[in-house]
Every structure is written in C-alpha cells, then in structure tokens.
Amino acid sequence: MWNALGSLMTSRAGSPSKDKSTNDISGDSISKKTLSELREQYALLSEDAKQLMTEKMFLENELSQLKKRVNRLDEEIRSLRTPPYIIGNIQDVIGEKVVVRSSNGTIFLVSKNPRIDNSKILPGVRVSMNQDTLAVIDILEDAFDPLVSGAEIIEKPNINYSDLGGLDEQIREVRDAIELSLEKPESFEKFGIQPPKGVLLTGPPGTGKTMLAKAVASHTNATFLGLVGSELAQKYIGEGGRMVRELFSLARKKSPCIIFIDEIDAIGSKRLDSSTSGDREVQRTLMQLLSELDGFNSLDNVKVIAATNRPELLDKALLRPGRFDRIVEIPLPNIEGREAIFNVHARKMPLDKNVDFSKLSIITEGYSGAEIKAITIDVGMKAISEGVSKCKMSHFKDAISSIDTKRKGVQNNGPDRLYG
DSSP states (O other), rough: HHHEEEEEEEEHHHHHHHHHHHHHHHHHHHHHHHHHHHHHHHHHHHHHHHHHHHHHHHHHHHHHHHHHHHHHHHHHHHHHHHHOEEEEEEEEEEETEEEETTTTSSSEEEEEEEESSSSGTTOOOEEEOOOOOOOEEOOOOOHHHHHHTTTTOSSOSSGGGGGGGTTTHHHHHHHHHHHHEEEEEEHHHHHTTTOEEEEEEEEEEEEEHHHHHHHHHHHHOOOEEEEGGGGOOOSSTHHHHHHHHHHHHHHHHHSSEEEEEEGGGOOOOOOOOSSOOHHHHHHHHHHHHHHHHHHSOTTTTTTEEEEEEEEEGGHHHHHTTTTTTTEEEEEOOOOHHHHHHHHHHTTOOOTTOOHHHHHHHHHHHTHHHHHHHHHHHHHHHHHEEEEEEBBOHHHHHHHHHHHHHHHHHHTTTTGGTTTT
C-alpha cells in the first residue's frame, strides 16, 4: 500500500517538469518562425528600398533635365524680348570709331564691339547695330537677293549630251568654250591665252538651246546658276543692276561656276535714244551686265551661257569678243538630225517593225526638236488609248498630221485653231 502511494506521489511530482519542457519547445518554434518572417520582411523592405532609390535617382535626373529645359526656354524668351538690331553698312573707320549708314540712309559715327577683329571692319561690310546706341554689335555675311540665291541649281538635271540628237558640232563648240577652260586652266596659261568668258546660243524656238545648257550643268562639277533674263528687269531704279552685281558676286564666291541666262534679249536689247523710264532701267541693267562680263573684276572660273531666239535684237556691245567669245547657232535640224532626234525620244518605246525613222524624218521637214518630241508623246498616248502593245507607223503619221495642223494654225495667228 505504501509502495503504491509513493509511486502516485512521485508521478504527480514529476508532471510539472514535463509540462515545462513542452512549453520550451513551443516557444523555440514560435521564435524561429517569427525570425524567418522578419527576415523575409526585411528582404522585401530592402528590395523596396532599392527600387525607391532607383526611382528617386531617375526623378532627380528628370528634374535636372527639366530645369535645363526651363532655363533654355527662359533664355529664348529673353532673346525674343530683346529689341531688334538695325542692319547697316560701314562707310569708314576713324580710330576706334566707325562711320556707319543705317538701313534708313542716315549716317552715324558710333563705337564698335571691342571683340570684333579689326581686319574684318572694312568699308562696305554689312553689320548689325544696337537699336539704342547704334554701336556695331557684329559683322554679318553678305546677303543676296532671294531671286539670285534661288538661282542655284542644287540637283543636277538628268540630261546627257547623248539626249541631244543632231547637235554634235554645237556640243563640241560649247564644251570647248566652257568645259575645257574649267577642266584645264593650266593649258591656257601655258599657251598664254585667256579662256573664253561666255557662249551665246541662238536659234529658233524648240531647237534645244536650254536643253544643251542643262546637259552642260549635268556634265560639269561646277556650280550652276540659272535664271531668265526677265527676272533681272526690275521696276525700281538700280534694282536690276544690283541683282546682276549680286549674281556675279555669288558666282565668284561659288567658283568654279556657270551662269545661264535664258531669254537674254529681255535685258540685252539695243539701246535707243527715245525710250521710256522702264527702257532706261533695262539699259542700266544691260550696262551692269556688260561691266561684269568685261570689267575691272576678273571672272576667273566663272563662265556665262546665254540663250535667245532673237539675236537681231541684241546690243552690239554684248556680241563683241571679250564678252560672248563664241556665238553658237542651233538651227532647225536637217534630215539626219531629225532622224537622230526620233531615235533619242523613241528609244524606250515599244515599236512595231514597220516603223521607219528615215521616212518620218523626210515628212517632218522644218520641224524643230521640241515638235518631234511632241510627236513621240502623241504617238505613245494614241497607242495607250487604243490598248495596243506597240507603236505603229500609222500612229506616227496621225501624230504628224495633228502637229502639222497646229503649226498651220499658229502661223495663221488663229488662237482658236491652236489646238487643231
């Protein structure tokens, strides 16, 4: 009995220690679980912190760019609000002062910007001046009239000498006068002669004068300035002469250069005693052109090509050697020339085997190159409208008949009959 009671008391006395060990195990597992969760949360927070730092750096960089843009816009606004400068020309230099003529014609003695190189301050130079003090701010480049600066042909025409049928002799003369002197100037110096300054192309309308000038522009590496003579005939006194002067000044600046003046009879007609104020202005333009062609200033690598279909109207001073050294006449094509022109304009056309250009050249007596080109265009249109795959001889005959009717209508001065 006493043994049983002792065992019972022993078991009751040992149970509290067992409960305590169980509680310790539970506490350790909870603390481990909490520590792992804290570590995961720390990793997530670190990741978020890195991302926020990256976004902060990006925003700071963007803010810096926006501040620079704001400063730049503020600078532009300040420059737009500044009063405009006055454009003038230097008349003379007196010590540290400069005599300038403003745009309204008034002359002033003003100071200049000390940072400007004194070697650039020369009489005639264009400058910008302060609106209040009229002090010289900066040196400006020479300005050219928009008609003159727009005369430069940037893209070369897609025309070759092979596109000009029946003009072999004229092509040779033009190339000898223009291209030879530009490509081999040392040869002219060796022989002690001056190269030709210009070539005048004459002939009826539609014979290929302008097309020949385009071929020269396409074949040479020189700058090409092309304009019509009527553009140089201006309304106000001195404007035409100023444009001619600027035209040759631009040509010298861009040398080697070729100037092409089409329809030169618009400013090169004979000078008469009885004339109106408009005629006198045209004559002043002509005198400036004569001075530029054979004056004190050398043309150097500047060549002039002019074209007209009324050579009998030109002034004798314009035709003398030393100005236009070579006059090339481009007449209406002969039978061989007409056949060559037919071959040029119809070389890409699908032709029937019975098309004979030798026969067509016989029946087109008196036709110009432009009229023969119009025939080939008319033939192609007829073939397209009929839905055939090749151009036939009958198409050429019909086109020649249509062009011939138009030619007779023009000769009879009947505008109502111009289109057949």
